[in-house]
Amino acid sequence: MAIARAERLVNLVLCLLSTRQYLTAERIRAIVPGYSDAATDEAFFRMFERDKTELRDLGVPLEIGRSAEFDNTDGYRIARRDYELGDVDLEPDEAAAVALAARLWDSPQLTGAAHGALIKLRAAGVDVDHEVHTAVEPKVRTSEPAFPPLLAAVQEGRVVEFDYRKPVPVEVRTRTVEPWGVVAWRGRWYLVGHDRDRRAPRCFRLSRIVGDVRAVGKPGVVERPADVDLLSFVKRSEPSTQAVATARLWVARDRAQGVRRRARVVGEREVDGVVGDVLEIDLRFPDSAATWIAGFGPDVLVLEPEVLAKTVREKLVGALRGAGVRA
Numbered sequence: 001m002a003i004a005r006a007e008r009l010v011n012l013v014l015c016l017l018s019t020r021q022y023l024t025a026e027r028i029r030a031i032v033p034g035y036s037d038a039a040t041d042e043a044f045f046r047m048f049e050r051d052k053t054e055l056r057d058l059g060v061p062l063e064i065g066r067s068a069e070f071d072n073t074d075g076y077r078i079a080r081r082d083y084e085l086g087d088v089d090l091e092p093d094e095a096a097a098v099a100l101a102a103r104l105w106d107s108p109q110l111t112g113a114a115h116g117a118l119i120k121l122r123a124a125g126v127d128v129d130h131e132v133h134t135a136v137e138p139k140v141r142t143s144e145p146a147f148p149p150l151l152a153a154v155q156e157g158r159v160v161e162f163d164y165r166k167p168v169p170v171e172v173r174t175r176t177v178e179p180w181g182v183v184a185w186r187g188r189w190y191l192v193g194h195d196r197d198r199r200a201p202r203c204f205r206l207s208r209i210v211g212d213v214r215a216v217g218k219p220g221v222v223e224r225p226a227d228v229d230l231l232s233f234v235k236r237s238e239p240s241t242q243a244v245a246t247a248r249l250w251v252a253r254d255r256a257q258g259v260r261r262r263a264r265v266v267g268e269r270e271v272d273g274v275v276g277d278v279l280e281i282d283l284r285f286p287d288s289a290a291t292w293i294a295g296f297g298p299d300v301l302v303l304e305p306e307v308l309a310k311t312v313r314e315k316l317v318g319a320l321r322g323a324g325v326r327a
Contacts, residue, residue, distance in 0.1 A: 008033070008035070015028060016028075022076060025044075025045065035047065062077075062078060150191050154222075158219050159176065159178055159222060160176075161214045162175055163175075164204055165210050177195055180228060181224060181230045185231060188205055189206040191203065192233050201228070201233065245282070245305075246282055248280055250279075256300050293308075293312050294316050294319070
């Protein structure tokens, strides 16, 4: 719900910032993605009033007026002269913090919603300012599928469940966690929270979460302890040296030289009539290894461990679906 509301607010800002006309509430309802979910007129107007209040609280200047003298209904827009910031001078540490926040706001979900909102505006005949994307273009990109639901759970104070892959020994277990926050460290995203299964604070690397994150229970039951520094906790929890996991692969004869350079041949085997070699390879980063192995397609088959084999299969199936091919 928090993500849907954020997307709707972004769409509303884009809509009001992109038009030179005053748009009535009814036209906004028809144009802006998110408002069509309202079951009744009353529900829409309650939603719209809440959104206007939230935008004003955020400092977004809403203008109320009418596009023509014969209009009998007030409309809304955002004047760019009032919305845009002037020149800002930042200290080096302040600039670094803003840069990190800019990386966080490059979410594919919000980017897609914003693009769709502009298309609907143009289709509806609204005069769109083509340079508006430079004013409010979202900038958070994180490729981890678990990121949006975990961030929403943190904001809502809800417990989450997810399947988590442990690299050494390789196994997958279900975790039930009271989430405190999501932080980035050394190029990776981590969830920090109270692990109910182990009855202690723990951090979880998002790239090791398998499948969907499931929110359980009611909102508002989780509170982050005031004395916990999330980033420091991740630094203390992550080992300074990465444990090594060994995998066994089948590689087609004279193929996948990139794998062969890093592995050792331990035998021969025929798979579906294709002759190949059985290799053993030490993986220091088994999380990212699945993507690397999947890139070799049918020339490489993971024999052991099963968790890695399953992850590679999922990536290959996902690639086929993305290309419009049924797996």
